[in-house]
Amino acid sequence: MNVPLDATALASAQEEPFVHPALFYRGSDEYLAGCLSFVREGLAAGEPVAVAVPGPNLALLRAELGGDAERVRMLDMTRAGRNPGRIIPGVLRAFADAHPDGHVRIIGEPIWAGRSEVEYPACAQHEALINLAFTGRDVTILCPYDVGALSPEVLADAEVTHPVVVDGDGRWRDSPAYDPDRVINGYNRPLPPPPDHAAQITGDVNTLGAARRWARAHADAAGLDEQRIVDVELVVTELLANSIRHGGGAATLRAWTDGGALVCEVTDRGHLSDPLAGRRPAPSGQAGGRGLLLVHHLSDLVRVHTTPDATTIRVYLHP
Template sequence: MPFILEGLAAEEPVAVAVPRGNLNLIREALGERAAAEVRLLDMGEAGRNPGRIIPSVLRAFADLHPGTHVRIIGEPIWPGRSATEYPACLQHEALINLAFAGRDATILCPYDVERLDPVVIKDAEETHPVIVDASGTRTSSRYEVDHVLRECNQPLPPPEDAATMRYGHDLHPDPLTRVRDFAAEYAARSGLSGDRLDDLRLVASELAANSLDHGGGSGVLRIWREDGRVVFDIGDAGHITDPLAGRHPADTHQLGSRGLLVTHLLGDLVRVHTGPAGTTTRVYFDVNGDA
């Protein structure tokens, strides 16, 4: 609350993106009049996939106020995040300072020290240059985002039972149609429907197009069911060198594909492993809204 009220007193734009329970507490503490001056977002919805928080929450708000100092509260890690989600959350936290380099913004990331695993709190000291706790404000002696990003870029565990297809211009006359149909048919049999099925079809097509254009001209699609989700990944020979790839807000002047950004915006969770030997992009879609 002091962080928010100080911002409002200085007439600075303020945004708060936290899970719904905490959002309700903040709204109540602010009161109706002050709450109307703050951009309030449910992080459980806006940040369900941690990979979309930078482009669609943090940068989306900051970019509305060019040349102005902004304050943002973002809580991407809360009790209840799964072990599958956590590496993506940790990677997101490590990328924030890189995404905001040279910009006039202060971002506060709350951590529930009573309910989160102590390992999570230790990780936070590696992804944040400044720590605020019961003892006051201090510089983090463990701040080391490059190490965190290397640790987050690990090979993804192989699926136990996946339907697989290879695609490429040398294999099919219309590989993107084959990829879309293969993925959508499997997902539909697994219970995905409506707009979410259309989203999966689009993401599969965008990632496969990246393979054809930038990943050696071919790739492998694997799709399977896992814990109430339809999961698929695309593997190819490409190497992503920009750590913020897929997290830059859409640029209307950009030519070519925005496939990885579309993937982050539409998927319920996205994991990427990349290196000189190739890239695997894994996307999770919740069936019936349940993880």
């Protein structure tokens, strides 16, 4: 039987305190109805509330909230979450960890009609990984999906990555398709091959400096400014260092441009067995464990394909 959405009631009705509903909306009226009720319930209860959605939707919510918008942490997801891999540590965990006492509410909309086919697999995996990252936490993360603009395949994936679906009338239902591992593993696919003109070198512990200079040269040739060139150097250095430590001691590095972005790829003989690697904030005082976190933070997109025999990490960096 359907009942009105109430995140607190839903959490109390199940043993797991983490609640992760998908909001299926059509048009601005349904969007505002679903999101505003969620935000206002939280504010009325004195709960910390954050909203991370694309800019136009953020403007809609801000206008409707009026003065209450000042009580909500509001982020443009097209910026904060351009790379889906940095949403968990940089948006969701950053807010939840800042409010460790009591229930926390977050609206996160990482998938919108403008997402490219290259980005989407990382977006879907992100939605699935939220369940692993927040199990046991007293947090509700509501994820809106525009049913009028997104494909049936995207909506079907949303039913797999969310245990609860909220329909446009504001009522929720359990999702029988819920199985986040299916999306995590299903989108762990071989990446499209690099173009024939991609530059390639082999890196190991003796060639870290040369690899850094190689990365700088390709970033400069791609027209990136000095700050982004430094970002590329750091990303390639961290990926190669990770391959040296965990991937058999050496890696193949490739670079090319794609639609204005510099694409860098590192392939080694390691296996990335932890799907949340690079998505957990590093505890204060911990030595190491920040390499992949930094890669996600600096990159505009990170795609991964891993098997027991090899791992490829491909990063996109825009000017």
